[in-house]
Amino acid sequence: MLDQIKTTKIYEIIIEQIKQAVKDGELKMGDKLPSERDLCEQFGVSRASLREALRALELLGLVEAKHGEGNFIKKDFDNILLEPLSIVFMLLGSKTDDVLQLRKILEPETAALAAQNISKVQLEELNYILKEQSLAKDSSIAISLDKKFHYKIAEASNNPLITTINFSISSLIESYIEASEVYTLNKDMIKGQHEEIYNALLFHDSLKASNAVRKHLELSNYM
DSSP states (O other): OOOOOOSSOHHHHHHHHHHHHHHTTSSOTTOBOOOHHHHHHHHTOOHHHHHHHHHHHHHHTSEEEETTTEEEEOSOOTTOSOOHHHHHHHHTTOOHHHHHHHHHHHHHHHHHHHHHHOOHHHHHHHHHHHHHHHHOOSHHHHHHHHHHHHHHHHHHTTOHHHHHHHHHHHHHHHHHHHHHTHHHHOHHHHHHHHHHHHHHHHTTOHHHHHHHHHHHHHHSOOO
16 A cells, blocks of 8 residues: 655655545545554654654644544544635635636535435524524624535535535635625625525525525625
């Protein structure tokens, strides 16, 4: 599974080999990595280089260290604190139109899939978010709930790849919603559009859900 390393950028190659093992299915979510001593022997590297690689993998959200137990491939990616895609987009200076275009491609189809798979519990959670949005007087709270509303729809798609992508870009989307001051200008309109999306999901109508999200992105002028 792991090849011995004889190059200069040792920690980077350790990272690539572990990532490749995950891609190949040799390492799966929740799997415990061999001990640091065993990894050092397998790779033929120093413990300092190995630890540097493990720290980088931990920052990327692929590996987690459990005190007294060892290093593991993460089981739950929803709670990764860093959001690499958002950071990359921000560093690239993503334009408002770029973000909106991304949402128009991703979110309508996500809603259509969610309409097929959403559970009663998830519908209750969305309904609760809608009620909280109606009561929210502080725009920052409303914006946070807005992000949560759309993320819950992504979760309801029952597709972990879609959920992960939505989570990764959620901070970027939130920052643009905040910049647009949409909740100061169009609170009632946003409320009505969210209710329309919710009702389509409630009746498991994929076409209406997709169209409602598309309308929401076209008319709410988020960006």
